[in-house]
Amino acid sequence: MKVMTRLLAATAVAGMATSVSAADMTMKFGHVGAPGSLFEATAENFADCVNSSMTDKVEIQTFGSSQLGNDKEMLQKLKLAQMDFSLPSSIMSSVDDSFGIFEMPYIITSRDHMRRVQEEMMDVFQKAANDNGYHIVGLAENGFRHITNNVRPINVPADLEGVKLRTPNGVWRLKMFQEYGANPTPMAFSDVFTALQTGVIDGQENPYAQIASAKFQEVQKYLSITGHVYTPAYILASKKKFDSLPEDVQAGLTDCANQTQDFTYETAAEMESVLLKEIEDAGVEVNTADKAAFIEASKPIYKQFADEVDGAQEMIDTVLGLGQSG
Structure with a gap:
């Protein structure tokens, strides 16, 4: 039950964080995950980290359950500056062929394996995202399918x-x-x-x-x-928007995305046995x-x-x- 307690806590904190604040900038984070999903936990954890560490600068508001559109629509909305972050997964293979590597069956065997791929090849995926107008703020996961x-x-x-x-x-x-x-x-x-x-x-x-x-x-x-298939998820922003942010905000967002990846991996591993039952x-x-x-x-x-x-x-x-x- 530890994982469910954590999910409820993350949601409650995020709910408080999306109230009126004095932050200079409000940013929207959309995803397709339903309440109780790993996507929701990931988005809420990232928002909580940003909202608590950059209180006067950035407030992130989250919108799950496809409230801001499906994955394809949200990719377009990022470019149109109608939202600031999304959490795509498999659809990234339609953005650039490089992401198709994660569509190869059984190519990723564990989360530790995924971390090694990230360390070795992240430049490849970031360039692919950049070439198509996006910036990967950090990685999370969708999981083993x-x-x-x-x-x-x-x-x-x-x-x-x-x-x-x-x-x-x-x-x-x-x-x-x-x-x-x-x-x-x-x-x-x-x-x-x-x-x-x-x-x-x-x-x-x-x-x-x-x-x-x-x-x-x-x-x-x-x-x-x-x-x-193991599918990573991507905390994704528009490259144009991300590049326009002050350097300290970019750094803060990146740091929170890295912390969220650790949270997501631990939570996902715990969820597997609980949710299978x-x-x-x-x-x-x-x-x-x-x-x-x-x-x-x-x-x-x-x-x-x-x-x-x-x-x-x-x-x-x-x-x-x-x-x-x-």
Whole structure:
């Protein structure tokens, strides 16, 4: 219950922090996460850090549950200066091909592995963001993704044959599930519950934190533990806006983003066991998929990524090599 206590505390503090203040600058942080989600905890922790450490300079107000739009819309709003921060994840692969590396199945094996990739390759991802008008203030996470559906338990890729599966708006996730035999459909996260409830789609894939907070367990029969993709999340700003901020504000925001990453990783690890039980207790049938079968079926996706994206093979080799470190 420690993790739930922490989430409630973070939300309560953030609620107080978004009251009227004397800060010079008010900044909006939007995300798609529902109450109780890891996204909410991440945004609230970042806002609390900034609001308490830069009281007279910056006040961050948070807006969850897609209040400011879906991920695609918020990316546009950042550039239009209609909001200041968002928390995209998989959709970043549609911003620049470099982020597609995190769409490769089973390429990230742990949070420690992700930290090593960050230390080694952050310049690559920051340049990719900058080239497209964005600035990565810091990294957080969405997490290890698993499949839920109403058709059958998924043990091997062939079990996905014909399953109508929602995916985020990322080209490589779409290709991956097509390769596995599913019928993937890109859809905004805010639309998924109703689509599952009405049978427009059979299933979806997300980390436990997103599944439980969005209450997908109320409209899904099966959860298959696949862990097929680990998706980082990005505390993202407009490059133009971030560059225009005073240097001390830039430094403060960056420092808080780094602190939030530590919080997010610890919270996410705790949430996994708690939320899996919550999903099971709701009556969802849980099975552990054949990881080796999925890894084998993923080889064509790696080849396609390497063939189509400049420098992709080098990125693949670097990330896989860092997975063997430590």
